[in-house]
Amino acid sequence: MARLEVTETFAGIALPGHLHTQESLRFASSFQFRDTDVLIATYPKSGTTWMQEILTLIHSKGDLEAAKTIPNWDRAPWLEHTYSKDLLQETSGPRLITTHLPCQVLAPALRKSKAKVIYMARNPKDVAVSFYHFHKMAKFLPDPGSFEDFLISFLDGTVQYGSWFDHVKGWLSQQAELELFYITYEDVHKELGRSVERLADWLGCPLQPEEIREIQQHCSFSSMRENAMVNYTLVPCEIMDHSQGRFMRKGTVGDWRDHFTPLQNMLFHKIYQKEMQDSSMRFRWFLD
Numbered sequence: 001m002a003r004l005e006v007t008e009t010f011a012g013i014a015l016p017g018h019l020h021t022q023e024s025l026r027f028a029s030s031f032q033f034r035d036t037d038v039l040i041a042t043y044p045k046s047g048t049t050w051m052q053e054i055l056t057l058i059h060s061k062g063d064l065e066a067a068k069t070i071p072n073w074d075r076a077p078w079l080e081h082t083y084s085k086d087l088l089q090e091t092s093g094p095r096l097i098t099t100h101l102p103c104q105v106l107a108p109a110l111r112k113s114k115a116k117v118i119y120m121a122r123n124p125k126d127v128a129v130s131f132y133h134f135h136k137m138a139k140f141l142p143d144p145g146s147f148e149d150f151l152i153s154f155l156d157g158t159v160q161y162g163s164w165f166d167h168v169k170g171w172l173s174q175q176a177e178l179e180l181f182y183i184t185y186e187d188v189h190k191e192l193g194r195s196v197e198r199l200a201d202w203l204g205c206p207l208q209p210e211e212i213r214e215i216q217q218h219c220s221f222s223s224m225r226e227n228a229m230v231n232y233t234l235v236p237c238e239i240m241d242h243s244q245g246r247f248m249r250k251g252t253v254g255d256w257r258d259h260f261t262p263l264q265n266m267l268f269h270k271i272y273q274k275e276m277q278d279s280s281m282r283f284r285w286f287l288d
């Protein structure tokens with residue numbers, strides 16, 4: 001199946017041209033956030049779809065109506081995608097918005113409002129594995145070649161969406177400047193109910209125990225894997241080749257162990273330590 005290989009470059013970062021144009025990226029970087037907006041910011045494959053589902057249900061207090069009938073990309077549109085402009089401008093109430101853009105592109109616009117940001121990060125080794133598999137199915141991304149080649153590009157930051165290290169360091173450096181809640185994929189994986197409760201409290205939408213249980217059940221991997229509103233099976237095969245795998249692939253912590261050679265693991269650690277040496281961020285999962 002042919003690849004839709006057009007690339008847009010913005011702020012020095014390559015992005016899939018199938019989803020982005022210079023106009024859509026300019027729209028995103030000068031977006032007028034409202035105080036009631038909630039922005040989910042992630043590097044790809046860090047649990048974005050999971051967070052979109054959780055936050056939709058926190059907003060609706062566990063009412064499944066929207067989650068069962070509207071795809072995630074319409075409930076929490078990507079700020080930078082070509083289709084989002086009208087959708088976002090037409091929404092009058094509190095908006096749930098998603099982005100993979102780096103902080104330096106959005107921080108100036110965000111600082112003009114009290115919009116809340118939820119930054120979700122994941123062990124970069126698992127991100128690299130998940131991203132590699134996603135490249136195989138997503139026809140708007142380049143052919144990844146071998147895992148070995150892909151891992152080198154991931155560590156170099158030359159993959160689309162740029163460097164994982166810069167993305168995480170950039171967003172987390174803004175914790176004091178923005179209304180930012182930092183959570184990891186591993187936190188949510190370990191304690192889904194507790195994570196839902198913490199997020200709901202931070203958003204000022206406290207939930208009853210039965211509402212939390214309802215959300216927990218709906219947002220389990222097994223439930224989301226079968227849910228067409230989030231598992232991307234609605235996307236046509238020319239854009240996502242479903243014969244190459246599933247978007248909801250494994251949903252586990254530590255899958256990198258089945259993919260990395262000892263040498264790749266050593267190289268990864270070396271580069272991680274160099275890139276993150278000045279960072280005091282909480283990345284306890286990296287040592288797992």
Ligand SMILES: Nc1ncnc2c1ncn2[C@@H]1O[C@H](COP(=O)(O)OS(=O)(=O)O)[C@@H](OP(=O)(O)O)[C@H]1O
Pocket residue numbers: 042043044045046047048049050126129130131133134219220221222224247248249250251252255
């Ligand atoms: N409910 C739930 N539980 C556990 N894991 C989940 C869940 N929902 C999504 N996922 C996993 O998240 C990975 C996809 O990440 P993203 O949604 O950020 O991808 S994307 O950037 O929007 O393309 C991808 O990870 P991998 O399975 O490791 O590839 C998904 O399976």
